[in-house]
Amino acid sequence: MVHEERPGTQPDADASPGRGGLGTLRVPSAVDQVADRLLTAIALGEFSVGERLPAERELAAILGVSRPTVRAAVARLRDIGCLDVTRGRAGGHYVRSGWREESAPAVRRTLEPRWEQTKALLDARGLVESLIARTAAERRDARDIERMTAALAEYTEAATAPATGPGAGPGAGPAAGTRIRRSDAALHHAITRAAKNEPLALYSRQLLRDISAGFPIEPYRGNATERALADHRALTDAVVAGDGDTAASVAARHFDLTEQALRAALERSLRPADRPAPEA
Amino acid sequence: MVHEERPGTQPDADASPGRGGLGTLRVPSAVDQVADRLLTAIALGEFSVGERLPAERELAAILGVSRPTVRAAVARLRDIGCLDVTRGRAGGHYVRSGWREESAPAVRRTLEPRWEQTKALLDARGLVESLIARTAAERRDARDIERMTAALAEYTEAATAPATGPGAGPGAGPAAGTRIRRSDAALHHAITRAAKNEPLALYSRQLLRDISAGFPIEPYRGNATERALADHRALTDAVVAGDGDTAASVAARHFDLTEQALRAALERSLRPADRPAPEA
DNA sequence: ACTTAAGGTCTTGTTTTCTGACCATTCTTT
DNA sequence: AAAGAATGGTCAGAAAACAAGACCTTAAGT
Structure with a gap:
């Protein structure tokens, strides 16, 4: 979240469980x-x-x-x-482009008090995406299969294509990573759509936003791309085949990969501070 | 919801999917x-x-x-x-006491435009609670087992106890139903807690809140009580045993029961209007 | 040099909310 | 019967958020 603490609204001491939602x-x-x-x-x-x-x-x-x-x-x-x-x-x-390093202090200030919550959010995201994959496998219809197959093809092409231009450095405008991210989002969107539940899709987006509120996520860089590609293929296959269990476990694995990458990046970014090192 | 339409905020033409949530x-x-x-x-x-x-x-x-x-x-x-x-x-x-009948028009005015969304929310709740049950089965520890067992015992006692007073009709003050609802909530809370993920627990509460925002839920009345009791027992057993698949399917069944009861109640409350009858 | 499209700044008025006080009512206690 | 206390009912002033619009500055195009 990017909410500012305003005078007049107390910080989030939300949901005292005793009074069932009144807080x-x-x-x-x-x-x-x-x-x-x-x-x-x-x-x-x-x-x-x-x-x-x-x-x-x-x-x-x-x-x-x-x-x-x-x-x-x-x-x-x-x-x-x-x-x-x-x-x-x-x-x-x-x-x-690469606002991680420049804004490290701001990021730290934003995320440091929320580290525990961020871990919980990452966990929740893995669980929810797994649920979405399972549900998609159980509910997908012919149109969904079309969409997912097309999205996977596009993603595969984007991921296996060589770098777009010569100088793919930062600040070089919309680069190759853009296409990969887009097609990645499109594939996940197709799967989410196959689950046929709008509130859940919304919650998935909300989780992603909350997680990435403090730092940029660029999970698919370097050699993680191959792993991601394999995951995506397996995930799509399972959903198309209607195999909910497999879809769920592949999704869990996939988002666990993302989670680990993010946690590593975050800890790396927090390390230079005064903290000894957050418990892993 | 009880939102009033205010001048200055257009009615819900929300989330044009083309621009990814911008609307x-x-x-x-x-x-x-x-x-x-x-x-x-x-x-x-x-x-x-x-x-x-x-x-x-x-x-x-x-x-x-x-x-x-x-x-x-x-x-x-x-x-x-x-x-x-x-x-x-x-x-x-x-x-x-009996605010359902008198206020039917108002409730209908509030809920009618949201009927589709309410259906989706009910579906989402079933999915999420199923996920919570599965996760709880995979993560519960000794303390959780204690808590769930105790909660189940209390719930069983509340559900099997005879009616509190003679006239248990509506308007008889805090009646037997109160205790059942409370212990029911406590049991579900214990299970949710065993899943060890706060954001998901919050989302579960949020879903329940959004769903029930417009009409009273009294799912456990009449002969549905026995079914609910059996479900709760089976659910607790599966979670305690660490059987995620069973827990998930029992939870899905259980919340499907709730969903059907709620949908029936809502449709009953909407029927007297001008609508022919929503597609079931 | 002129136009154009973008951000930067300012003012004004409206709506909502907060704050705090005071009044009216009814049960409880003396 | 009278005083006290806890509740809803009402009101007025201040503060904040927001909307609407005008105008300036910058920099790319023509």
């Missing part, structure tokens, strides 16, 4: 929600690295809020460090 | 949320029929909002017809 109420402001949605879109790969967000006025129109609200939300993301802002005609808010 | 934004007010939470707490049996809600000032303190906000929310519930209000020293807001 301090969180009232998200419009700015909170816009920031969350933008971050979600970025986390989902809707706007890839180097890509430009819609103009502020356009965003305001799309979201149905005023421009100051959009500006406040965008400023929050900029402060976190995941947006580069330029002015002028071709200006705008660009998703920052 | 008109809905900004719920504090009053909306308080009303939802109160109605949910009532629907969940947190406050049983005839019971008094906390005083307005107390509610404001608990929820972390101001009293006018609480008052507005409470007034909304009173208008719907599920609260009786009396003044004076022993006064307060009491959960109305």
Whole structure:
């Protein structure tokens, strides 16, 4: 989340279990929600690295809020460090390329108190994605199979294709990783869709957003790509075959891989601080 | 939900799938949320029929909002017809005895546009509770087994005990049903706790809240009680035994029962309207 | 040089919420 | 019967968030 602590709303001492759901109420402001949605879109790969967000006025129109609200939300993301802002005609808010290192202090400040919660969120994501895969395997129909097969083909092509251009360094605009992320998101979306349950799909997105709220996820880099490709193929096969158990276990394995990568990255990023090293 | 349509927020044309979640934004007010939470707490049996809600000032303190906000929310519930209000020293807001019939139109107005979503939410709840049961079976430890066994014993006693008083009809004050609901909630809480994942537990509560936000759930009445008791016993046994598959399937069956009861109740409550009868 | 499209800044008014006080009612206690 | 206490009912002022719109600055295109 990108929520700011506002005076008037106590910090999250939510859900005292004794009174079954009655606890301090969180009232998200419009700015909170816009920031969350933008971050979600970025986390989902809707706007890839180097890509430009819609103009502020356009965003305001799309979201149905005023421009100051959009500006406040965008400023929050900029402060976190995941947006580069330029002015002028071709200006705008660009998703920052490698904002992990530069913004390490901000990231640490954001995530350090939430480390325990982040671990829990990663665990929840694995469980939920596993459930989605299982359900998709049990409910997929012919159209779903078509979509998943197509998405897998596209993903395979994107993952096995050589680097797009010569200089694929950071800041080189929409690079090869963009296509992989997009097709990866598309494949997972197809699977989620096959599960035929909108609230669950929403929760999946929410989890991804909450997890990636503090740091960028780029799980498929380096030699992890082959593993991811194999996972995706096995996952799709199981779902297409209607084998729920296999789909669930493959999904669990797959997202465990992601989880480990993220946890390693996060611990690496936290290490230089004053903390000795979080318990693993 | 009890949201009022406010000028300035367009009706739910939410989530245009094309832009990955970017669409008109809905900004719920504090009053909306308080009303939802109160109605949910009532629907969940947190406050049983005839019971008094906390005083307005107390509610404001608990929820972390101001009293006018609480008052507005409470007034909304009173208008719907599920609260009786009396003044004076022993006064307060009491959960109305048979508020289902009198307030059917209001409830219908509130819920009708959400019928599709409610169906999806019920489905999601079944899936998630099944996942929780499976995970609990895989992760439970000695303490969890203790807790679940104790909760099951208490539930069994509550469910098999004869009716509390002579006239157990509606309006007879906190009746036998209260104890059953409470111990039922305690058992499910013990199982959820055994799954050892806080975000998932939170989501489970959230689903229950969203589902029951508009109508009272009294699933365990009549001959459904025996079925529920058997389910609970089987569920606890499977979790204790560490049998994830069985736990998941029993949970799915169990919540399917609940789902059917709720859908039947809701359809019954919607039938008198102009709709021919929602497709089942 | 002019136009254009983008972010940056400011003002004004409206709505919602918070704060705190005070009044009215009814049960309990003296 | 009278005083006290706990509750809902009401109101007024302050603060915050937000919407709407105008205007400026920057920088790329023409």
